[in-house]
Amino acid sequence: MDFDVIICFEIHAELKTQTKLFCTCPTKPGAPPNTQVCPVCTGHPGTLPVLNKKAVEQCIKAGLALNCSIRERAKFARKNYFYPDLPKGYQISQYEEPLCEEGFIEITGDDGEPYQVGIKRIHLEEDAGKLMHFSRSGTQGAGPGEAAEYSLVDFNRAGIPLIEIVADHTRNPVRSVEEARRYLEAVRQVLRYIDASDCIIEEGQFRCDVNISLRPKGSQGFNDRVEIKNMASFKAVMAALEYEIRRQSEILATGGTVAQETRLFDEEKQVTLLMRTKEDAPDYRYFPEPDLVELDISRELVEKIARDMPELPSVKAQRFVTTYGITKADALLLTRERELSHYFEAAAKHCEDKKRLTIWTIKELFRLLNESKIAIEECLVPPEHFGRLVQLIASGEITEKIGRVVLKEMFETALSSGSPGKGPEEIIEERGLKPIVDERELEQLVVEAIEAHPDAARKIQEGSPEPVNFLIGQIMKRTNGRAHAGKLRQIISAKFSL
Ligand SMILES: [Zn+2]
Incomplete structure (x- = not known):
């Protein structure tokens, strides 16, 4: 039996702000536990939240970048639940009137065609603290299935602004594991481009839960969906989805029904396990947050944010194709990260042969970066040095072979001196690599x-x-x-x- 797969993500991304959502505690990552806390973010009685304007602007920016409409009025709501990392006993979130609604993001579908995945809403909310589990010997991290001896809680993260991006299962949902990967990558890329979030997965700045259901091919109704939580990486998300598609098809193919439930992904065993059955919005007893007034979002503010919006990756990739005459595939590679695209454009100012510059960036520069395990933003070789080097090769002043030697030396002198290092002409002169043209x-x-x-x-x-x-x-x-x-x-x- 053949099934259609319907996958819907709820993505949580930590917004980049100096201070928390409702207090002035700093949001610096890596601080010792419980050093960035105050009575507000630890939920002491009698404290009142004060909304961070920058967080609202960041949420609107994300909404616009993901093609949402921005509401003129938005409300905060309390989502009530008990958990040791949530001292207030509720999370301030948005329920009925989120800041952003009805957006989409374009990905490449499995058929190779552009596919606009529907986004239902983006709302602003506060993060909870973080539990840290310890084994009997005091080492951190009791594995899945292994009981922790004790747990500690770090409230540094409590109150850090988050956006939750909820996909729309009725409007072009993600249809496969591969599309799921492309969707997550595309959303993460946009948030990083607009500087709304660094989305460092290992730091918990970009997390997701996913809903998945199957239905017989061509049918229109929706079966009950299963939510999967606790996935720490894109790889884990893909493995959990693959497992769940298999599990649900087997149930449906033998005439069974899939129960609505929340499941956890066990990374070690690569399976999803039942966590709890049926959980719905009423369980959280959402109600309007009485300590915060409704938000009036002026059109001027929205227009200003739209005007200041950096160029988005899809637009930039297209411009690279037309401006530099390179292939779409190469343009997508060069615009994968904002810093990389900046580097390339800065180098391109010093090199006429853009195609050669593209090849040298993708092959030679990437190889050196990979070998030294550094990101492009940590690359000390200035883009103008790199551009000039490729120009020297393009104009026939030096051969490709010598070019590689020079680039390696440029890279090494920069790395070892912690400075921009030597320019290509200097290295050619010093090393006697000057071409014989006489x-x-x-x-x-x-x-x-x-x-x-x-x-x-x-x-x-x-x-x-x-x-x-x-x-x-x-x-x-x-x-x-x-x-x-x-x-x-x-x-x-x-x-x-x-
Ligand atoms: Zn605080």
């Missing part, structure tokens, strides 16, 4: 090569062109690639009247 010198090299390889010379005379490359190769070997290959070819051609 006609007489080249002529002499050709004469010597012909004398050393009379067989090759005879074959060329007899009309066979291949030994020309052989001779050039021999001269390159002798000169460590410094001879100008184009000029050598001209000289040889002239000599043999080719």
